[in-house]
Amino acid sequence: MTNTGTSIILISGDTRVSAAVSRALNADPHIALKQLDATLARLNGTAVQLVQEHDLVLFHTDSVRENDISTIQRIREGLGETAILIALTGGDTSLDEAQELIKAGVNDVVSEHLSETEIKAVVDRWVRVIKPEPSHGDGSSRKGQVISVAQSRGGIGATTLAVNLADRLLDRTGFLKKTTQNRVVLVDLDIQFGTVASFLDIDSSDLLYRLAIDGEDPDAVLIQQSLSALDSGLSVLTAPSRMAPLEALSKCQIATLLSLLQENYDYVVVSLPRSLVAWIAQVLECSDKLLVVTDSSVPAIRQTRRLIDVYSEDHLNLPIEIVIGHEAKPMFLAAHHKEAVKVLDKVFQHWIPYDPVAAREAVDRGQPLSLAAPKSRLAKSINQLGKETLIEMKSEKQTKTIH
Ligand SMILES: Nc1ncnc2c1ncn2[C@@H]1O[C@H](COP(=O)(O)OP(=O)(O)O)[C@@H](O)[C@H]1O
Ligand SMILES: [Mg+2]
Structure with missing residues (x-):
């Protein structure tokens, strides 16, 4: 070589x-x-x-x-x-x-x-x-950044966010927006109920099932063979079609998987399961940001509070951002919003409006919103979230490189 x-x-x-x-x-x-x-x-x-x-x-x-x-x-x-x-x-x-x-x-x-x-x-x-990209001479690495997406309840749009955020992070430019500026991989770690494969109309990979059954660490070649490559440039590791035991994955396997993906991609977007299994701690350990999708109802906010407590227990420095699903950003916060902000001790940083028509169009076509409903309010809100993420992560990366 x-x-x-x-x-x-x-x-x-x-x-x-x-x-x-x-x-x-x-x-x-x-x-x-x-x-x-x-x-x-x-x-x-x-x-x-x-x-x-x-x-x-x-x-x-x-x-x-x-x-x-x-x-x-x-x-x-x-x-x-x-x-x-x-x-x-x-x-x-x-x-x-x-x-x-x-x-x-x-x-x-x-x-x-x-x-x-x-x-x-x-x-x-x-x-x-x-030939993974080499580290810089100053010792700082070019490892990709990991963004994990969690949810306080089912059906609030966490998978929709993960899929379309990953699509946005490709940061397409140029003629017909065909040139991607970033390499992005989306990983569906909701191994039992993950729906990324059907959201994007691709075949499921068995990799996560095999890892759960064999207990072996994945290697770069095996991972590459298991990824689906979309025309857009997005790479996807789906949840397996067979039901895998959730607890069977080990922290070590997750660390290896994410680390190898970080070597080859600028952004790794992880869709998390709702259950709290031990290896989630490892995902959080590798994450640069955690997005928690919830609605603003009292039970969902209580659940979010519990999740944040668990998630931040061992990961105090992990930036956690709240995404309010199924609700457009209001001009002024209502009383129940203010109450919820107090309970969480966190601002509502992102809002994703209820837009069943666009959401349905994307799911039915098996496409991201950028293709299925690019002008919809849903697409625009996730675009905005993606744009802010890119700006923030780029500046973080620069700070890390300088120090
Ligand atoms: N903002 C939204 N408005 C209306 N429907 C939505 C929205 N986001 C997602 N959906 C739809 O709701 C269903 C559940 O969404 P999904 O992203 O799978 O949620 P979760 O991963 O939180 O369970 C899907 O059919 C999806 O198309
Ligand atoms: Mg989901």
């Missing part, structure tokens, strides 16, 4: 695929791309050796044959431990074939029909796994 750039080799006998990959990657000065005009099954020993000298191997395969599998195993054997193997396959590759490829040592299986931007995005994600 070179220190400065990433060496990538593409094995493909299909000129159309080769041309697309080369257009996708050649403009990046940090990538050195070599192309091997060959099919996998025909690689001789010398070619396999040459392939093994690269950080990342992309290969094209039409239909997975036995010869391919044995060549993949041979390549994997001599490939560096951290090197990545990605298969570009035809649209008719079955799930079984994809599984077979993974079993043989492939890290990712993607469609040969991806656009150039999508190919680049897949490669970039894996390059970040091989």
Whole structure:
């Protein structure tokens, strides 16, 4: 592996695929791309050796044959431990074939029909796994910031906030707002009842279920394989579709998971479960900010008070902000608001109006509000919250770097 750039080799006998990959990657000065005009099954020993000298191997395969599998195993054997193997396959590759490829040592299986931007995005994600951004020379790290979202009661819009806050933190600019300024990952740690996957219309990943069952620490490659990548640029780790025992995750697993994500992303948005399990303490330990979504009714405020007491017990310095859901910011606080502010000893920093039409549109379409209902009051309020978060977190980061 070179220190400065990433060496990538593409094995493909299909000129159309080769041309697309080369257009996708050649403009990046940090990538050195070599192309091997060959099919996998025909690689001789010398070619396999040459392939093994690269950080990342992309290969094209039409239909997975036995010869391919044995060549993949041979390549994997001599490939560096951290090197990545990605298969570009035809649209008719079955799930079984994809599984077979993974079993043989492939890290990712993607469609040969991806656009150039999508190919680049897949490669970039894996390059970040091989070469996480280094720490600054002054010792301060570039670790991403963690924002956790909790709720005082079900149905108040915590998941809606987590999903759309994560989307906003991408901070898109440029033509058609296609360029993202931040790398953001959304993690649904509401492992039993999390709904992020259906909010974004993506398949559930089993990672959190497997961690809960196996008790093992996740590694960077496993995490990367388990993330869903949206067209918007947002990465998502969903809750599993199978019911996992909530208590089974360990603090250590959570610490490893979040720390590895922080290495690769600027912002990690965590959607928390309502139950108070031991590993939540670890999430809070890693968090730079906690948003608690509640309504302003007496029972919900009492519950919020209890949550804040528990959450801040061991994390005195954790900034906790209150988000009032289902209520637009009033011109003046009503008497019951003032009472609630006293009970919580915290201002109501954010307000998210009741907007069932926009909320429903987003859920039905399986899209964030920025696509489903960008002009709605709901979208605007979460945009505002996201904007304030970005400003605050950027200045915090600068302060940390200076000191
Ligand atoms: N501000 C809002 N106004 C109206 N409906 C909302 C609002 N926020 C969320 N919803 C809807 O309410 C339901 C529960 O929202 P969700 O975000 O899953 O809440 P929670 O995670 O707090 O349980 C969803 O159908 C969602 O679309
Ligand atoms: Mg929820």
